[in-house]
Amino acid sequence: MRKSVAALAFLIVFAFLLLGMSQLRPFGEPENTEMDDYFLYDQEEGSQAHNQVNNIVTAILFDYRGLDTLGEATVLFSAVSGVVTVLRKVKKSGKEVQG
Amino acid sequence: MNWKMSRVVRTIADIMVVPIIIFGIYLIIHGHLSPGGGFQGGAVIASSTALLIIAYGSFGKHKDSLSSLESTGLTLFILIAFLGLGYTVFYNFLASGGAVFGGTVPYGINPGRLDSGGTVPLMNIMVGLEVTAALSLILWMMAKGSDSMDVEEASV
Amino acid sequence: MPIYEIIIVLTLVGLVMTALAVVWFKDLISAAIALGASSLLLSLQFYLLRAPDVAIAEAAVGAALTTAIFIFAIRATDRQEGFS
Numbered sequence: 001m002r003k004s005v006a007a008l009a010f011l012i013v014f015a016f017l018l019l020g021m022s023q024l025r026p027f028g029e030p031e032n033t034e035m036d037d038y039f040l041y042d043q044e045e046g047s048q049a050h051n052q053v054n055n056i057v058t059a060i061l062f063d064y065r066g067l068d069t070l071g072e073a074t075v076l077f078s079a080v081s082g083v084v085t086v087l088r089k090v091k092k093s094g095k096e097v098q099g
Numbered sequence: 100m101n102w103k104m105s106r107v108v109r110t111i112a113d114i115m116v117v118p119i120i121i122f123g124i125y126l127i128i129h130g131h132l133s134p135g136g137g138f139q140g141g142a143v144i145a146s147s148t149a150l151l152i153i154a155y156g157s158f159g160k161h162k163d164s165l166s167s168l169e170s171t172g173l174t175l176f177i178l179i180a181f182l183g184l185g186y187t188v189f190y191n192f193l194a195s196g197g198a199v200f201g202g203t204v205p206y207g208i209n210p211g212r213l214d215s216g217g218t219v220p221l222m223n224i225m226v227g228l229e230v231t232a233a234l235s236l237i238l239w240m241m242a243k244g245s246d247s248m249d250v251e252e253a254s255v
Numbered sequence: 256m257p258i259y260e261i262i263i264v265l266t267l268v269g270l271v272m273t274a275l276a277v278v279w280f281k282d283l284i285s286a287a288i289a290l291g292a293s294s295l296l297l298s299l300q301f302y303l304l305r306a307p308d309v310a311i312a313e314a315a316v317g318a319a320l321t322t323a324i325f326i327f328a329i330r331a332t333d334r335q336e337g338f339s
Contacts, residue, residue, distance in 0.1 A: 027304075043206075052194045052204050053131045053219050054211035057308055061136065062222045066180060066189030069222075072138075073173055073229055080169065080233045087244035102330075126311065134307035142315035149323040234320060241324050245331030 039064075102156035102247045112154035119147040127227035131216040137223040141230025148235040152242050157249040165236040172229030179218055179225065193217035263303055270296045281336045283329050291322040 025031060039047050039056055053059040061069055103109075126140035152158050183190030194217030195203045202215040242248035273293040280286040294317030301310040 048204055048206055050194065051191050051217060051219060052202065052215040053217075054204055054209070054215075055131050055133065057134075058131050058136050058219060058223070062219045062226075063189060063191050066222075069226065070177065070180065073176060073226060076230065076233045077169065077173055080236050083237050083240050084166075087240045135311055136308065139308065139311040139315060142312060142320065146315055146319035146323075149319055153323060153326075238320070238323060238327075241327040245327045247327055247330045 101249070102153075104154050104156065108154050112150050116147050116150060119150070120144055123147070123227075123231075127223055128220065129213070130223040131219045132211040132213065137226030138230050140223075141227045142234060144227075144231045145234035145238065149238050152238060152248055156247065157251055158239065158242070160250050162236065162239060165232045165239065169229050169232035169236065172225050172227075172232065176222060176225040176229065179221055183218070191217040191219065193221075259303070263300070266296055266300050266303065270300065283334055283336060284326065286336075287322055287325040287329065290325070291318045294318045294321065 030036070038045065039060065043049050047053050047056045047059040051059050051063050053063075123140045123142075123144035126135035126143060127137055130136035130140070148158075180189050183192045186192070193199065193201055194215075195201060196217070200214060200216050200218075200220050202212055204211055204215050239248075243250060270293060273289050273296060276289040277286050277293065280289060294313060298310045298314040298317065301307075301313055
């Protein structure tokens, strides 16, 4: 019973994946290119003209979308805070000790 | 428990740690010219920490220094972001200014120069510091919490 | 068929096989190593699709750090899968 349900779910997901794959555009030809032209070729606000940065991925990550990178760094900081809090040294009686 | 590995593994780890760290520093400081950046370089440097902990089974008592390095990196990142507040947050006020990282690059396809980019290389360095310290601290805490590392006073 | 597409198809087949191996192994350290191999093949796939940034991040985080953290966690708990 469980295996037949699992096989049915697998077949449905596989059919949806095949349906989505048949609608894909060819590799390297996106649908809209206005933002690409803005970042690549704009003479005033583009990556090379405004930021003097050749690597456009880094220019987008650290300048145009800098707030997203700040959020990512904050997420990493929260993860480290959680690990240090969970794995801190605790005595058998439940009291915390330093270190 | 003593998880120290054999002499062959430790010798190979000694040889391989230096190129891994140099490659990570290259990824960080060339982040505005070639693929890579702060996160990738920091992760590569933190993998050298994993190599040392697994090979030696012991590591120095670095929890406080790693924690303060992480906080320093995040604070300097936010400070650089707010320094451009005369225009907007995250404004690139150093680009083509002639000061530090203030060079200009020509338009079109070119190999680029290291002295360009404004605040982008500085933010790469700060994020690299933060990610290195954060991932190393996670590895340190996991190894210490699973009793697979001896904490020594002196660094390795 | 050009050599580029042959490499892509071989990488995808290896990706599926390593992902199945992660599920099939009962020894958890073997499963962690298979997960590292799967991450390495995924990073090669990212590189073939012209995303070298993501490829470097995946290779460093997925193949090195995640495997190390899983092995530390398995040392602290049981090595075999299942309840005991």
